[in-house]
Amino acid sequence: MIKNSSPYHEAGALLNEHLEKRRGLKSIAFDAHSSGKKKGTAPDKATYATVCKTLQHLAIINEVLSHDNLSKSIGFESVRNKGLLYVMLYELLFGKYKSIRGGGKIKRQIVKNEKQLRREAEVCVAKRHAAGGGDDKTVKIFPRYIRVNTLFDNLANVGDMLKKDLVATSATTGDESTTNETNTSIYVDAHVPDLLVLPPTSSSWLHPDHELVKSGKIVLQDKSSCFSALVLAHGLGELTSQQPCDYIDACSAPGNKTSHLAALVHSIVGYDTSQPEKKRKGNNKINHAPKSTIFACERSSSRFNVLQERMRQLVPPSDSAANNVEVVPIHCDFLKVDPADPKFANVRAILLDPSCSGSGIVNSPDRWMESIDNDDNGVQQKDMKRIKSLSNFQLVALKHAMSFPNVDRVVYSTCSVHDEENEAVVSKALSEVSTDDPNDGWELFAPVCLEHWPRRGREGGVGGLTNDQAQCLIRCDGQDGDETNGFFVSFFVRKKLVCDASSGTRRMINDSLIPIYAGQFADACKNVASTSASLEHHETSEVVELEDNNSMQNKNIGESSSGILNDKSAKKREKKLAWKRKQAQLKTERMKRKEAISITAAKDSKEGR
Template identity: 35%
Template sequence: MSNDSYEIAAEALSLAEARRGSLRGILFSLKGKSGRNWKSVYALAHETQRFHEVLQAAIEECSPVEELCEGLRDRKLWWLVRVLCYDATIGSGRKKVRSRKGSIARIVSKNANVLVDAIEAQHGGQWHNRNDLLGNGDDAKGLPRYARINLIKGTRERALSIYREEGYEVAVDEHIPNLLVFPSGTDLHSHETVGRGEVILQDKSSCMAAEAISPQRNWLVLDACAAPGNKTTHLASILSSMGSTIRPCVLALDRDEKRFQILKDRVKNAGAEDLVQCTRTDFLSIDPASKPFCDVKAIVLDPSCSGSGLVNRVSVSKSSDEEHVKRLDKLAHVQKLLLKHALSFPNVVIVSYSTCSIYREENEMVVASVLGDDVFVSGAWGLSRALPQWKNRGLENTFDESQMCIRTDPVLDNTNGFFLARFERAQPTPGQVLSVGAESKSPLAKQPEPSIGKPMPNLTKAGSGRKRRAKAWRRGIRP
């Protein structure tokens, strides 16, 4: 393994921990820096993240390595220790590790056997498969692998034929017709269909925003916080399959330079360059009355959030309840500003608001606050029932129309934690906000500005007490 590979993997993990983006997105941004070793860096970072708790417990039983970590103030070096520990113990070969940070590598290599013994002691002896170290829960084994068909370049039938001929176990998702589902652990990153852009690796929950919009054929749709681009290319795929004749049919915005480059790369790989216009800018700086934004009919808004619904997200730092509450307060404030801005576009009739958070402060309370702002909304907007076939709805006792929203739960739904609300322009009596869904027409009670409460329990952990059926990845999908 290249010395640089260890350090780049550690850099990616430290950036993910600092909430600079998802680990996968950060790794893509470091692809040029990794060169030919990118696949090795990708695997190292993801596996170190996946086995972090196992590695941490082993380090605590190995005094020299634990003391080394306690003396490190640089989080990149802190993560470097864990990357090296992974490759020296759980990684294939359990080899002697080397790094340009020679003293760190020497301590890890010298104590590799002690670390292995500690891991074995945790799990009652030697392991035959490293996944055994993660326990028996489905969450530990990981979620199914989802792969979305890019209708700009391919078809579902062609992809299914290729995968089945090659012996893959694959099914079609029940709720999203062009989403394929594979067992957890299926690695498609180097598959030719992914390389050609015919198939895009995208979690099921992430696909729900574009599906909820349900755009008409020649709508112009705006993706307000577009990077890394999966929702953008999904919108382009849907509109292309409908025979959209307008160019571009998707406007994609993002303000971050590195993430914007990832967005452009993904749009190009998807063959969507003539369908999508990418612009590096802050969504809040856009004048809704200016061209081409005054012609937008629908907006996908998936703003920055806590990421608390992501099963595999790096989450190591221990913050106090007070710090956590302050952070949620800041996030919710920005989310409300973004949502109000989206609802101000003159010709927009549908807005999808979504987060990958489990916290009501970023979800139901943001929606309730914006809908309860009569000065701003003036009865022009309501909620329609997002994805009516989806059973898991918004949290009760948050606001009257919470059941119009949807939630996903890793344990119940085999996908990352996610929230979505579908706003639809309505024509109610001035001063009232109505639900415009098929199931409810009652006025939405005005809601006070929500206070930020204590965080909800982490729904992604395995100790929920629920028993899971065998082959859980097949639940909710059709063959």
């Protein structure tokens, strides 16, 4: 067999599979890992990143090729390996080194027409900038959100540790156009307790290989995806905390929301880690609060394995004195779980975050693909079919959650922006479970903990919701300034409970000394988005961090450190970071010594010594 001379062969094959079969890029990568294929058949991190970047530029590459029928005149139409062609064109026109490595026929064909291609690319980029679009249409940069896992540590401690890393790395990761203060600032999110907000540039070093991630003290979780567990635990305000009970996370892998819920439930029925260690230990001896159980259902075998592994990493064992919550992963189809099973008799609340189109994830490679071939309404016929089938499943799952006899709170969330998966599902569920009994049936409830979140659900439209109902719903739109991925949250409460809940109060959200975030990184995000060098960082980190549907692939791509993918560079980065930390520490000590010397000198001269 002739060995393919192009180093982009694997990236081209992955892209071909994505384009031809219209399968999600992350699913392809994930399946390749989980099917236990031989080493070498699953894409490595660099290949995956190259394909993501090519996809991200596919619209503009096609624009270049279609100008003056360029594609035809230089013979690209006859190229069968379109994936490889696109990857090479990306490398030449938009890649970091603006050149193509290796050889091969396609490369020769491209290089022969290099001048013309570069000229066209420049014209297209200029046109986009003139139209005010730039790269912004496809790339959105958010601050880096870090959820502190309060089952292991507290906000102040973790904030301190991250601040040191920020100071140590700001010299290299900071963009010239942002001040050093911006690059080293750290905030607490205004809506989600225990969520830290870091500068967007920190994405370049805060990855799944970071020590705090590996130790389970922090979770790389986008802001909007923290809303689901928050609403389930605190949507009714303080009232929730009076009744320890069990929970079900119906569709739970990889477990970001499960572990968040565990931390929140622990702080309701237990004590939080913000108390000094000694006091906490003392408390543990006398506190006999009942334990809560979270049953975490997951249908897919491979995802279930990841879920189990992550729960081991993120939730302390249930018999440890400091934990009042137990997570029990169950490998099952939630639709087949019997609501009358005595095991679930104490389940009072269900979190349902089912499979969805993921259309809210603004930097998802699959979304870049969508934006290329969507029609004017933003959704293609083929996608409509998929959305319809997803929304059918979502409705059945929601009604199933509502059928558990003792459940009085259900959170239904998606990372989709389509009304069909959101308001329409909510509206159908409400009408299909409605009853005449004033104490039964379900109502939408506006989550107290997010009362200041401005973006609400859509009134009318395919869902046909009233304005009052729509105001109970939470929406996030990353394309419209929310600084987080698109997301949807609805909170259903049994009518009976709604009457009791009206006195709920908002939970205090920040008792650390870290200031609250109020858009201080907005400019930094724009700067990062407009510099291609920073974009490289961001894209790679997005590859490993995309939430929800993506977290599984995340996990896998991120698992490079644990051996699935071979990433020597992670160790190198860790070493470099440690070296920088040391240098920063030495510098601080030098400054202190200098300061002390000059104070003594000033004192001496004042005293005439």
